[in-house]
Amino acid sequence: MQIVDKPLTTDTGMQLPPQSLPEKVGEERVVPVQMRTGGGLAAYLRKVWAITSKEVRAELRAKESLSVMIAFSLLAVLIFGLAFDLRVPEATMVAPGVLWVVILFSGVLGLNRSFGAEVDRGTLAALLLAPVDRSAIYFGKFLAQLFFMLINAAIILPFALIIFNVNLMQPWILVGVLLGTVGYVAVGTLFAALAANSRARESLLPILLLPVMAPIFMAGVALTAAVIDGRAFDDFQRWVWVMVVYDLLSITVAFVVFDLIWEEA
């Protein structure tokens, strides 16, 4: 795969406000580096893309996140297949649950590396010193992680077909996986940044993340089950909306609070 470093251009008329968040009111806060926040949307997207391509390039060279995610997913699908083999008469009964459990659990592995790798290599401070708005770092990490998780999902789905003999590659399931992953990574990137600063970060992230993911999990399982049962779109469209609302809300909230994480750094 080739990463192209050319700037992203946009022809939309949208303009991002020059300073997306008001300066924090602090008594003696010194701003060490002048943030380059000008340049409009095109410049902002270029910064986001720079972070994303850096993440993808680092992953292509180190192979420590995506490869682990994929190996874990395949293993988990196999183990679930084996675990339900004796007592579950029909694999369609458990396939939706298995799909979403595997997506959520394997995602934790990737998200842990998102900021964990920066802390391990000591590059977090350098990343934070980059003269870009903090939200650009967030969206850069978000897009890279989304990319990894979608590749992971693209491998889980056909593998589940082999193990469970259920065709999960149907249009609305794919839409559900996309929307669910967006919401998952939106909250997950924020929490990974929080957890990276605590002592037990690797083990803490799933505990922080999974309860908050309950809506995505329920919506995903219900949507997948409905599609497998061959129900009409009207019967499951509310799950699509639950995911859309969750995605929009979590991206907005993460965008607003991400700036607050590193204040003294």
Add this chain to the structure above:
Amino acid sequence: MSTVAARPNRTGLGSVLFLLLTIVTILAMATMMWAALVYARPASNLAGDEQTAQRIFYLHMGCNIGALLVYVLSLVGSVGYLITRKLGWDRLTQASVEVGTLCGIGTLITGALWAKPTWNAYWTWDPRVTTATITVLIYIAFLLFRNGIDNRQARARFGSIYALVAFISLPITYYSARWFRSIHPVIFNGANPDSQGGFDIGPSMGQTISIAALAFSLLCITLMIYRWRQLGLEDRLAEIREEIE
């Protein structure tokens, strides 16, 4: 310094009022137990085990109201801290979450005990049960998370951010859980025709419910203030230790 917790005044008016509040709380809890076990008349439309088990409802609902009250307080603390950056708000958040988790677990346990004779199973994925469980899990995660952060200000800030984001997910969780169990939507606030274990409320039962709500609210507030004061002392101790070193 703004971070130094005020030295508590043991003999001031505040302390006397707080002592009174403690005594009132103990009396209220005793009254609540008497009302729930003795004063309230048995539910007329239930019989046998179900009728006896119904009395746990007063504890169940009391715990629930108490948990709700302090969880809302914790949200106030989180927002307050993020706006003012005063550690007092953060201590409010921590104290409320601890008491809230206690009451939340109480709600789940009493609920499970009540569900066995009434619904014939300790656990169901009823929307309210699901949402209450997820809420308790979120706040347990909050407490574990905070313990792992050494810097006091960072601990307060991260805790507040997490509490805020997690809280926003709860309404979506509730509606998802509500739709998850059935294909047809439940009319908002409407009576659920399939609900089991409901009972008619007589006057003595209504009074007991009010007593329980009041008693548990008092209990939660009192426990919260105790913990809040203790956390203040902890912060002060840490500051003094730092100054000596």
